[in-house]
Amino acid sequence: MANTAKFDRRQVLERATRLFWQKGFHATSTRDLQQAIDMRPGSIYAAFGSKSGLFREVLHFYTEEMSERLQQCLAEEGAILDGLRTFLRQILLQDGDNAPSELCLLAKSLSELDEGEAELLSETRALLAATEENFRCHLQSAIAAGELSAQVDPGLLARQLQVEMIGLRSYLRATGDRDAVRELADNLFAPLQPGSQ
Template sequence: MANTAKFDRREVLEKATRLFWQKGFHATSTRDLQQAVDMRPGSIYAAFGSKSGLFREVLHFYADDMALRLQQCMDSERSVLAGLRAFFRQTLLEGGDNAPSQLCLLAKSLSELEQGEEELLRETRALLAATEATFRHHLESAVAAGELSPLVKPAVLARQLQVQLIGLRSYLRATGNSEATGELVNNLFSGMSPSAD
């Protein structure tokens, strides 16, 4: 009879995500992981291969959760820009990602990972690029729907949204000023409207 995993993989990933997000990849020890996910080191390594293997799954788990929440915001709003604004507000101001750190896990990881960890660096950059591509897709839809000027370059604007989201999270962490952050989010999206010209 084949051995089956005696743990809830999603639950383990949720707990490991919170731990890595709070402490960072390097500062998280095997003992920290063992206590957080309630698994023996041997079981962790059997399930994920290594600390790096678990971290790689955590990065994907985090990115998938962000993508799901973005899609939920898009589905719940009547326009593309309203959906994007709702996602920004949820992520930044409403605790939508239940963050143990106000910084984006992917951006935080990029600043921490070292040159000897090229595979994790590539993985993190690819996940950030996928988020940017999703923004671009939605912005292309906004242009097609007449929400944005046909002169808008969705690829450039998607890049700007990515930079703004990372930057606003850093600003909120640095200042703790949620009111100012909310104003910046509103200004960002009101400035995209054709009527704002």
């Protein structure tokens, strides 16, 4: 009979995500991983191939979790822009006390990885691009629904949203000014809505 995994993969990925997000890829040792996910090196290798393999899966897990949270915010708010604002508030402000780092895991990884980890670097860039495309699709829907001016370029705005998220997280880390971050997040779309001057 074939061997079956004797661990909860989602729980392992949640724990590994917190560890990598807190310490970074390079600073996370095999011993750190063993303790965090409660697996021996041989089991980690069998399940994920290597530390890099586990990290790659963590990057995808993180991205999927963010996408699911965005979908939940959109479903709860009804209006697309309201859902995007709620998502921004959650990511920027509500997660602050519980997240292992104020920075986005993908952005943090991009700043750490070098050309020696070309595959992981490429994977991280691709996931950021996929996140931006996800924003673009929702913003296109907001234009179609009349929530945004028809003159808005959804691709450009999606890129701006991505930059704002990364930048506001860094700003919050640097200043701790939650009120300023809340105001900036809430007003991101205001100038682009129909009827705005």
